[in-house]
Amino acid sequence: MSTLAQGNVIAVMGDFKDPNKVTAAAKGIHEAGFTKFDIHTPYPVHGLEKAMGMPKTSLPKFALAGALFGLASAFALQWWTGAYEYKLNIGGKPLFAPQFGTPVFFELTVLCTGLTVFFTMFGYLCRLPNWHSKYQYDAGFQAATDDNFCVVLEADDPRFTTETAQALLAKLGAADVRVVHEAIEQD
Amino acid sequence: MAMEAKEQVATATAGHTNGAALNGYHDSPSAKPVREPLVLGNKTIHQITEDICGVAEQKATPKFWAALLASMLVAGAGIGALAYTIAVGIGVWGLNNTIGWGWDITNFVFWVGIGHAGTLISAVLFLFRQKWRTAINRSAEAMTIFAVINAAVFVLTHTGRPWLDYWLLPYPNQMKMWVNFRSPLEWDVFAVSTYFTISLLFWFTGLVPDLASLRNRAKSKIAKAGYTIFSLGWTGSTRSWHHYEFAYMIFAGLSTPLVLSVHSIVSFDFAVSILPGWHTTIFPPYFVAGAIFSGFAMVLTLMLVAREILDLHDYITLKHIDNMNKIILATGMIVGYAYAMEFFIAWYSGNPYERFVFINRATGDYAWSYWMMMTCNVFSPQFFWSAKLRRNVWFTFGLSIVVNIGMWFERFTIISTSLHHGYLPSSWHYYTPTWVEITIFVGTFGLFMTFFLLFAKYLPIIALGEIKSIMPGAQPSHHHHDDHGEHGDYYQSGHYVDNEDAVKKHN
Numbered sequence: 001m002s003t004l005a006q007g008n009v010i011a012v013m014g015d016f017k018d019p020n021k022v023t024a025a026a027k028g029i030h031e032a033g034f035t036k037f038d039i040h041t042p043y044p045v046h047g048l049e050k051a052m053g054m055p056k057t058s059l060p061k062f063a064l065a066g067a068l069f070g071l072a073s074a075f076a077l078q079w080w081t082g083a084y085e086y087k088l089n090i091g092g093k094p095l096f097a098p099q100f101g102t103p104v105f106f107e108l109t110v111l112c113t114g115l116t117v118f119f120t121m122f123g124y125l126c127r128l129p130n131w132h133s134k135y136q137y138d139a140g141f142q143a144a145t146d147d148n149f150c151v152v153l154e155a156d157d158p159r160f161t162t163e164t165a166q167a168l169l170a171k172l173g174a175a176d177v178r179v180v181h182e183a184i185e186q187d
Numbered sequence: 188m189a190m191e192a193k194e195q196v197a198t199a200t201a202g203h204t205n206g207a208a209l210n211g212y213h214d215s216p217s218a219k220p221v222r223e224p225l226v227l228g229n230k231t232i233h234q235i236t237e238d239i240c241g242v243a244e245q246k247a248t249p250k251f252w253a254a255l256l257a258s259m260l261v262a263g264a265g266i267g268a269l270a271y272t273i274a275v276g277i278g279v280w281g282l283n284n285t286i287g288w289g290w291d292i293t294n295f296v297f298w299v300g301i302g303h304a305g306t307l308i309s310a311v312l313f314l315f316r317q318k319w320r321t322a323i324n325r326s327a328e329a330m331t332i333f334a335v336i337n338a339a340v341f342v343l344t345h346t347g348r349p350w351l352d353y354w355l356l357p358y359p360n361q362m363k364m365w366v367n368f369r370s371p372l373e374w375d376v377f378a379v380s381t382y383f384t385i386s387l388l389f390w391f392t393g394l395v396p397d398l399a400s401l402r403n404r405a406k407s408k409i410a411k412a413g414y415t416i417f418s419l420g421w422t423g424s425t426r427s428w429h430h431y432e433f434a435y436m437i438f439a440g441l442s443t444p445l446v447l448s449v450h451s452i453v454s455f456d457f458a459v460s461i462l463p464g465w466h467t468t469i470f471p472p473y474f475v476a477g478a479i480f481s482g483f484a485m486v487l488t489l490m491l492v493a494r495e496i497l498d499l500h501d502y503i504t505l506k507h508i509d510n511m512n513k514i515i516l517a518t519g520m521i522v523g524y525a526y527a528m529e530f531f532i533a534w535y536s537g538n539p540y541e542r543f544v545f546i547n548r549a550t551g552d553y554a555w556s557y558w559m560m561m562t563c564n565v566f567s568p569q570f571f572w573s574a575k576l577r578r579n580v581w582f583t584f585g586l587s588i589v590v591n592i593g594m595w596f597e598r599f600t601i602i603s604t605s606l607h608h609g610y611l612p613s614s615w616h617y618y619t620p621t622w623v624e625i626t627i628f629v630g631t632f633g634l635f636m637t638f639f640l641l642f643a644k645y646l647p648i649i650a651l652g653e654i655k656s657i658m659p660g661a662q663p664s665h666h667h668h669d670d671h672g673e674h675g676d677y678y679q680s681g682h683y684v685d686n687e688d689a690v691k692k693h694n
């Protein structure tokens with residue numbers, strides 16, 4: 001069984017329970033000029049990302065690209081296989097027509113959009129899977145999947161000093177303001 | 188029943204004395220309890236985690252193992268019959284030259300239809316901001332996936348040589364042959380496989396944050412490893428939720444037309460043919476309504492059992508049962524209307540073949556099947572006009588099974604009556620299934636229950652993140668829309684109202 005030793009300071013954390021207070025705190029941290037911070041919540045709290053100063057998600061652009069790709073590939077697939085590569089007369093029906101192509105147009109559009117959204121959202125925008133978080137040993141951080149709103153001010157923010165971060169979180173009303181050290185596994 | 192009513196009264200009283208409690212009513216002091224709470228028992232957010240994760244964390248009871256074993260035995264019998272079919276050929280089924288589609292396609296349509304309620308609850312009710320869906324959407328989505336797997340069993344074996352099923356896909360091959368996109372059967376390949384994929388992605392996306400909750404609580408090594416891998420390292424970061432919520436909305440937006448398209452395309456398998464009784468334009472909406480009808484009945488059957496065994500009375504309340512019963516009543520009426528309209532059009536079209544098929548349907552060799560369908564689907568849901576019966580758990584349970592029997596007979600009636608008396612009287616024939624077909628069908632129920640039991644035991648059966656987000660007091664106060672009824676705005680980003688005043692007032 002490995003034990004953990006303390007390394008450098010990596011963050012200052014504080015906890016909230018009230019969605020109003022955490023929204024106000026997000027605004028306060030953003031206004032104080034911090035950029036490298038995050039708030040971990042058990043469910044999406046509305047307006048929190050705006051209060052944190054996050055820009056709109058770029059996901060819709062990816063979704064549109066996926067949709068257009070799906071539609072284009074459905075069109076190409078049906079036209080190329082049926083009306084170009086191997087022309088087969090079946091009951092005198094046209095080799096290609098948008099009428100009979102519609103179901104496959106629709107299905108491939110939906111399929112490609114869904115796959116694009118899934119992989120872009122998790123893989124690119126959320127940077128997952130990432131099975132190790134440097135904060136994962138903190139109990140308050142873990143409780144963020146239960147009922148805790150855990151504010152994390154990261155140490156690599158240019159404005160970060162342990163003192164200013166602690167003072168800011170305390171001023172904003174966070175409970176259990178704590179300095180978090182890197183955990184180094186030792187055998 | 189009586190106990191639950193009392194519980195609700197108790198909750199209402201508590202709500203009045205303690206305005207800030209998470210009681211399901213809005214917390215403004217002047218507000219009257221006009222709506223029943225969605226979650227009973229004054230739960231805190233932490234209690235919800237305890238309750239739902241507790242289901243997965245408790246040691247499996249002997250009752251669970253017994254149920255699982257029984258389901259697996261039934262599934263095993265089905266798999267045996269399937270293996271026999273594949274080894275010998277589909278000649279072991281009761282199909283003949285006239286009736287080439289029997290229980291196989293009936294069961295395929297039946298199971299695909301069952302899946303529709305899951306997508307409807309997770310996507311359509313989401314877009315309509317029906318908060319009550321949060322208690323049932325996870326299990327309904329799971330049910331969708333298992334039902335589509337069962338549907339695939341039939342559609343993949345009815346081809347006769349299932350080891351060549353990859354021929355259904357367009358792929359470059361030595362014969363330089365491609366699939367026929369002019370055939371509705373090919374559309375079906377795309378429709379069902381897209382439906383399965385999107386349902387799975389949607390379900391998994393919903394599961395990720397909840398698996399993270401389980402991961403952070405897991406004690407045993409195996410559980411920890413499993414939940415860790417599948418939760419992808421989710422931490423509840425707002426920077427992730429932000430994208431996640433949008434993705435969720437896109438999935439709901441995609442699934443809504445998708446769920447309508449799947450059964451429409453399944454109905455094209457019939458409607459695009461020239462057979463009287465099949466060749467009608469009413470089929471797509473009629474099939475979709477029937478699918479939702481049977482799907483909700485199946486959700487109720489499963490949820491009522493899960494509610495008892497896993498003690499989810501506080502989450503799946505009489506209000507949920509009532510709401511689902513209303514949907515059953517509404518879709519049952521649509522189905523009834525479609526049955527009547529089919530008859531009317533058969534007469535009104537002046538087409539003698541159409542007329543014959545419908546008169547034969549109600550009075551011919553398969554009249555027993557037709558009247559079974561009518562009784563179960565059209566007459567029986569009428570009981571749900573009574574609010575008392577809609578809130579009666581046992582009655583609902585019984586009726587949900589009756590509805591599914593009816594919906595199975597609907598598909599059987601459509602398929603066999605049109606096929607057995609086609610244009611050529613010399614080919615008229617009758618069809619009865621063999622033990623092999625019956626065993627496979629029963630086996631799929633075993634498979635379905637096996638999957639569902641495993642899901643209910645090891646995964647969060649209620650969408651934790653979603654149900655927490657709709658609890659009163661869970662959102663910043665400017666987001667309290669409860670006064671306008673139930674159109675909550677959970678999981679919707681880009682819906683930000685400047686909250687400066689609200690925040691000022693609060694601090």
